[in-house]
Amino acid sequence: MKMTETYPQTTAQDKPEADAAVANPNVLLQLQGLQKNYGHVRILAGVDFEIRKGEFVCVVGPSGSGKTTLLKCMAGLLAPSGGQTIFEGQPVTEPPAKLAVVFQDYSRSLLPWMTVWQNVELPMKNKFAKAERPARIESVLEAVGLGGKGNLYPWQMSGGMQQRAAIARGLAYQPDVLLMDEPFAAVDAQTRIELEDLVLRVRQEFDTTVVFVTHDIDEAVYLGDRVIVLSGAPTTSAATSPSTYPGRVTSATPNSCPSTPGCAPKYSN
């Protein structure tokens, strides 16, 4: 992707926290005072939090609070106006190769002239040898309930099936972190429930770190090991809490959260 915005220049001396992220190998993503203005309008006014390996973290906030903006900055798709995102110890200045995004609008994220199989295979071409791909594609399609449907085109499938295909594409690539931007906002209530459970299941199966943006607090509490609450714009990370959903099985270590600085409940405004 061609980046059209210029990233603020920083030096190693400006960001001692980046070194801290390198020093703590469990920290995968770190947002440090992330700011974003559109023209003179400030949307993100300094957002700070960190994501550890294996966590499923939901980011929740009201409409217009800048959730999509935040996710795009994290993904390197949008340059912040200030602050930075550190991914695996490096400042994000372009989309990192080990990061995948699933967007809300599945109808525009899958390429309509390619079959589901081809859509899933596309990003894998830069990472996996040709011989490795079929088994992996079959396994992720099976995991998302699209086993045997690889020959269908997106326009031959329901909205829920298309979003399953988009999730499969994100997983097949085997990213270190999967960012999901309100991925179920456009599907019906029944499909949404199925897809929520699907995401929890495949997250366990593929041991993926997930950052899931939603405006739905119930969905955030149901899915997340941890929920980060954004204030309204100009937005800060208003609170971070461990989820208390009973019976939660995770591959991460959320119980350690309350005793660690980034996880402790935090009120910054």
Ligand SMILES: Nc1ncnc2c1ncn2[C@@H]1O[C@H](COP(=O)(O)OP(=O)(O)OP(=O)(O)O)[C@@H](O)[C@H]1O
């Ligand atoms: N490219 C842009 N140029 C100018 N303003 C923008 C741009 N993108 C988003 N905005 C504005 O920034 C604010 C935050 O938008 P954003 O889509 O990030 O919020 P959101 O929390 O994801 O909203 P929603 O939950 O409704 O999807 C909104 O007021 C929006 O109109």
